[in-house]
Amino acid sequence: MSSVAIKVEGLVKTYGAIQAVNNISFEINEGEIFALLGPNGAGKTTTLEILQSLRKATKGSVCVLGYDVSNNKNVRKLKKEFGVLPQDFNAIDKLTVKENLSVIAKMYDKHVNLDKLILTLDLEDKANSKFEDLSGGLKQRLGIAGALVNDPKMVFLDEPTTGLDPRARRDVWRVIEELKKEGKTIFLTTHYMDEAEILADRVAIIHKGKIVAIGETKTLLEKNGGGRTVILEDVPESIAKEIKNRFPKATIVGTDVRIQILKLKEVNEVISYLTKKGLEQSLQITRPSLENVFLELTGVHLTEEGELA
Amino acid sequence: MKKVIAVVDLTLRNWFRIRSAVFFSILFPIMLLLIFSTVFGGDNDPSFSLFVQNLDTEEDGESSDMSKVFLEVLNSTDMFNISEIPVDADANSFAKDEIGPLGGVYRILIIPEGFGSNIVLGAVGNRISVTQSTIQLLLQEERSPGTPILDQQEKEQIAAGGAVLDNVAGEVALEKTHLVLVFDPSDTSGQVVYSILLSVTDSFSNGLIGVGENISFDRESISQDTFSAVDYYLPGLIGAFVMSTTVIGITSQNTEFRKRGIIKRLSLTPLSRSEWIIGSILAQTVLAFILTLMMFAVGWAVLGVTAVPNLLVVAMVIAGAIQFSGLGMLIAGLIKDIESANAASNAIVLPMMFLSGAFFPLDSAPEFIHIISSLLPLKYLIDGLRFGLISGFPEGALISLAITFGLAVVFVIIGSITTKWQED
Numbered sequence A: 001m002s003s004v005a006i007k008v009e010g011l012v013k014t015y016g017a018i019q020a021v022n023n024i025s026f027e028i029n030e031g032e033i034f035a036l037l038g039p040n041g042a043g044k045t046t047t048l049e050i051l052q053s054l055r056k057a058t059k060g061s062v063c064v065l066g067y068d069v070s071n072n073k074n075v076r077k078l079k080k081e082f083g084v085l086p087q088d089f090n091a092i093d094k095l096t097v098k099e100n101l102s103v104i105a106k107m108y109d110k111h112v113n114l115d116k117l118i119l120t121l122d123l124e125d126k127a128n129s130k131f132e133d134l135s136g137g138l139k140q141r142l143g144i145a146g147a148l149v150n151d152p153k154m155v156f157l158d159e160p161t162t163g164l165d166p167r168a169r170r171d172v173w174r175v176i177e178e179l180k181k182e183g184k185t186i187f188l189t190t191h192y193m194d195e196a197e198i199l200a201d202r203v204a205i206i207h208k209g210k211i212v213a214i215g216e217t218k219t220l221l222e223k224n225g226g227g228r229t230v231i232l233e234d235v236p237e238s239i240a241k242e243i244k245n246r247f248p249k250a251t252i253v254g255t256d257v258r259i260q261i262l263k264l265k266e267v268n269e270v271i272s273y274l275t276k277k278g279l280e281q282s283l284q285i286t287r288p289s290l291e292n293v294f295l296e297l298t299g300v301h302l303t304e305e306g307e308l309a
Numbered sequence B: 001m002k003k004v005i006a007v008v009d010l011t012l013r014n015w016f017r018i019r020s021a022v023f024f025s026i027l028f029p030i031m032l033l034l035i036f037s038t039v040f041g042g043d044n045d046p047s048f049s050l051f052v053q054n055l056d057t058e059e060d061g062e063s064s065d066m067s068k069v070f071l072e073v074l075n076s077t078d079m080f081n082i083s084e085i086p087v088d089a090d091a092n093s094f095a096k097d098e099i100g101p102l103g104g105v106y107r108i109l110i111i112p113e114g115f116g117s118n119i120v121l122g123a124v125g126n127r128i129s130v131t132q133s134t135i136q137l138l139l140q141e142e143r144s145p146g147t148p149i150l151d152q153q154e155k156e157q158i159a160a161g162g163a164v165l166d167n168v169a170g171e172v173a174l175e176k177t178h179l180v181l182v183f184d185p186s187d188t189s190g191q192v193v194y195s196i197l198l199s200v201t202d203s204f205s206n207g208l209i210g211v212g213e214n215i216s217f218d219r220e221s222i223s224q225d226t227f228s229a230v231d232y233y234l235p236g237l238i239g240a241f242v243m244s245t246t247v248i249g250i251t252s253q254n255t256e257f258r259k260r261g262i263i264k265r266l267s268l269t270p271l272s273r274s275e276w277i278i279g280s281i282l283a284q285t286v287l288a289f290i291l292t293l294m295m296f297a298v299g300w301a302v303l304g305v306t307a308v309p310n311l312l313v314v315a316m317v318i319a320g321a322i323q324f325s326g327l328g329m330l331i332a333g334l335i336k337d338i339e340s341a342n343a344a345s346n347a348i349v350l351p352m353m354f355l356s357g358a359f360f361p362l363d364s365a366p367e368f369i370h371i372i373s374s375l376l377p378l379k380y381l382i383d384g385l386r387f388g389l390i391s392g393f394p395e396g397a398l399i400s401l402a403i404t405f406g407l408a409v410v411f412v413i414i415g416s417i418t419t420k421w422q423e424d
Helices: A044-051 A072-079 A097-105 A114-120 A136-148 A166-181 A193-199 A217-224 A237-246 A265-276 A290-298 B002-016 B019-039 B065-076 B091-099 B115-140 B152-171 B190-211 B229-259 B262-267 B273-303 B311-334 B338-355 B367-374 B377-390 B394-418
Strands: A004-015 A018-029 A033-037 A059-064 A082-085 A154-158 A185-190 A202-207 A210-216 A228-232 A251-253 A256-261 A283-286 A301-303 A306-308 B048-054 B080-085 B107-111 B142-144 B180-183
Touching: A004 A044, A004 A185, A018 A044, A018 A059, A018 A185, A018 A202, A018 A210, A033 A044, A033 A193, A044 A059, A044 A154, A044 A185, A082 A136, A097 A114, A097 A136, A097 B002, A114 A136, A136 A154, A136 A166, A166 A185, A166 A193, A185 A193, A193 A217, A193 A290, A202 A217, A202 A290, A210 A217, A210 A290, A217 A290, A228 A265, A237 A256, A237 A265, A256 A265, A265 A283, B002 B229, B002 B273, B019 B229, B019 B273, B048 B065, B048 B091, B048 B190, B065 B080, B065 B107, B065 B115, B065 B190, B080 B091, B091 B107, B115 B152, B180 B190, B229 B262, B229 B273, B229 B311, B229 B338, B229 B377, B262 B273, B273 B311, B273 B394, B311 B338, B311 B377, B311 B394, B338 B367, B338 B377, B377 B394
Parallel strands: A033 A185, A033 A202, A082 A154, A154 A185, B048 B080, B048 B107
Antiparallel strands: A004 A018, A004 A059, A202 A210, A228 A256, A228 A283, A251 A256, A301 A306, B107 B180
C-alpha cells in the first residue's frame, strides 16, 4: 500500500464572512495524480495555496510530505521538496527561458541539470528566447520545467492548461503523464472535466468550498456518471420545449438539449422519437463523464467559464 | 547569500533589458548634466553680459582715470562679460546690432560725464566734513575740569583755519553721481544685475572715502577657485537621480512582479522575504553606483569636472540608495496597482527634486519652502554629497550621513513590513 503524501483534515478557510473552504478532508497517496475538480471560485486554488503554505488555514490540519505546514520551520524544509506551477504562470519577460530557469534553480541548494531539463520539456529550440516572445503553450512548459528544477517529490499544478489551445493542452498532458511515470506525486487543480478524466488516478469534486465527491475516477464515473447522454445541438426553442415535455430528465443548455439515459433500452425510444422529429442529424451520444458526475452531484452544469445553472 | 546574489542578478539583468529604465535612469541624468553645464556656463563661473558706455572722458578723448578704475573693479568681480560702447555711438542701437536679431535681451550701464571728478570732489568734501568734526571735538576737550587743552590764541587760529575749510567745502559741495542701467523689463536677470551693480558701486564709493588714495578691491567669491559651475550641479543631479532610480526601480519591479505572480512564484521556493528585500536593495545600490560613476565619468571627460568622490560620498550614495529603496518598497506595499504606484512614486520624486534644491539653489525661496525642504530626505543626501565633494569641509557631510542612514533604517523597516511574502 502506498504511503500518504498529503493529509488534510477538517480544513476551513474564511475571509471575513465568506467561507472559501468549508471543512474538507482528503488524502493523497505517493505517486498518484490527484485532481481537485471544480468551477472557478469553488475553493481549488485556496486549498492548494494552503497546502503550499502560501496561505494560513483558519481551521484544520494539513500535512504535506510529513511536514505540518502551520509550522514555519517545517515550511522552509518543505519548500525544498515540492515544485509548483502556479495558476496564470508568468516569468520575467526580459529574461530567456534558460535564465528564468536559472533564477529558480539558484534558490535551491541542489538542482537538476538545466540543459537536460530543457531537453526533457522540448524547449531546446527556445532556450535563448525571451519569455515575452514565447507562445502560451511554451510558457506553460517553462512553468512546468520551473516546477521540476529541484527534482521534487511532489508537484502542484494549478490549472495547468487554462487558456491553452487544444494542441498545447495535449502537449502539457503528455508532460504530466511522463512525470507520473517517473513516480512523482502530482496534485492537479482543474475545471476541465476531460483533463481530470484523462490524467487523474483519483478525483475530488469541490463545489462552493465543499468536497461533494472523492474517489477513483473510474468509480466516480460508474457510480455518479448517470449513464450515456444524448446531445442535440442548435435546437429551436419550441422543439426543445417539446423534447423536455416528452423526456422530463432532459436539460436545456442554451440551444443544446441533453437527455440523460440510464438504461440502454431507453436509447431506442429516444432515437426513434428524435428521428420522427427529423433531428437525427444533429444527434450525438456521449459516454458517462465527470461532467455528468458534477451535474448529478451539484445540479449545475460545469462549463469552461465556470458553472451554469 | 547565493539566493541574495541571484535576486541581484535577476534584477539587474531584467533592468538592463528594459530600454526605458536604462534611458530614464542613466542616459537622461547624463543628458540633464550636459544641459545644465551648457546652460549655466560649463567650466566658468556664472556671469552676466553687460554693455558699458563710458561718457566720462578727458579733453583728449581718453576715459577718466576714475571711470577706468571703476570698470576694472566691475571686471574683477568676474560677474560680468563687459562689452564697451563707443562714446559717440547711440547706446541702444549699438547694443542691438552687437547681439543680433536672435540675441535676446541686453543691459547697458551708462557712466555719465563728470563721474570721476564728482567722486573725487565728493571724497574731498567728505574728508573736510570729517576733519571739521574732529577739530570741534578738540576745541571742546579739557585737560582737566576748567583747564582746556588749547589756549585762546590757538583756538582763534584754528577757528580761522576752519573757516577756510568751510569755504573750500562749500565749493566742493557733494553732488551725486547718477549711473544709469538700461534693461529690458522682460529680462529676468535684470534685477539681479542691478543689485550686483548697486553692491559694487557702494563698495567702490565706501572704499574711496574710507581708505583714501590707496584704493584696493579684493575679489571675494562664494565659490572656490578650483571648482567650476558644473561641480555644483553634479551633487544635486546625482542625489536627485539616485532617488528617482531607486524609488521608481523598486516600486515598478515590486508592483509588476506581484501583479504577474513572479513574487508569488519566488515565495514558493526556499527564498525568504528578507533575502528578497536585501537582494532588491543591493541591486538598487549597484544601479545607484553605476549611475554615479557614469555621471562622474562624463563630467571628468567632457565637462571638466574636478571634484573627486571620497569615502564620504560613497557612504552617502549607499545610504541614499538604501533609504530610497525602502521608500520604494513602502509605496509598492501600500499601492498594489502598477500604474497608481508609478504615478505615486513620480508624485513624490518630482516635487522632492525641486524642493530639495537639487537643480536650483533655494537661497532666495520663501521661508516656508526652507521649512518644507528641511523635512525632505533628499535634502540631506544632496547636502552630504555637496559637503563631501566641494565644500572643502567633508566632515560636514557626517551629519547629513547620519540623518540619511537613520532615515534609511526607518524606511527599510516600514517598507519591509508592507512587503508581503504570504497571502492573507
